[in-house]
Amino acid sequence: QVQLMQSGAEVKKPGASVKVSCEASGYTFTTYYLYWVRQAPGQGLEWMGIINPSRGSTSYAQKFQGRITMTRDTSTSTVYMELSSLRSEDTAMYYCARVAVAGSALSQSDHWGQGTLVTVSS
């Protein structure tokens, strides 16, 4: 069955960087794009960007341009999301989510990781 397994919770100081991983299993890794979505405490969901695991190409939400990097390792079926220059407002649960339609960048998400809590605090 499809699974997205994320790395564990992180606590970071303001100005630091965090790198969250998402290991995919149960399907052909390179066939489906992956989104990263975050959710601040008590808030709604916020799309951060997308990665094509086949080519490694990415597109980021304007809000995060310049401080977000998404990468992938096809040998381990893992995607990574690194966010730099962290501030308290980046405290949130971070999710990876599979784009449901193979080869499509715009679609619903049918499988989600369990989430990784990133806390930014001095």
Add this chain to the structure above:
Amino acid sequence: DIVMTQSPATLSVSPGESATLSCRASQSISDKLAWYQQKPGQAPRLLIYGASIRATGIPARFSGSGSGTQFTLTIGSLQSEDFAVYSCQQYDDWPTFGGGTKVEIK
């Protein structure tokens, strides 16, 4: 960005009653709309896509409708496990989500 607006923010419903949730897009998105259910401490779960297509394993009491800018999620005869937060998402452009509607027990 396409702005998604959900209403109401909170809906108080008695078990067995039905619930109607609304989602409005700031511009036409055709039928490129999904609904998700989220319970505390859990990741979102896909309920509806293409505005009206139930995802795999979703009970028939969940139904979606609408196109263009106005969409509705209807939950018929609410069960205890249906009390949760529901979010809409458009994917006509890079995804954006509504702020969510919390369905709580009345």
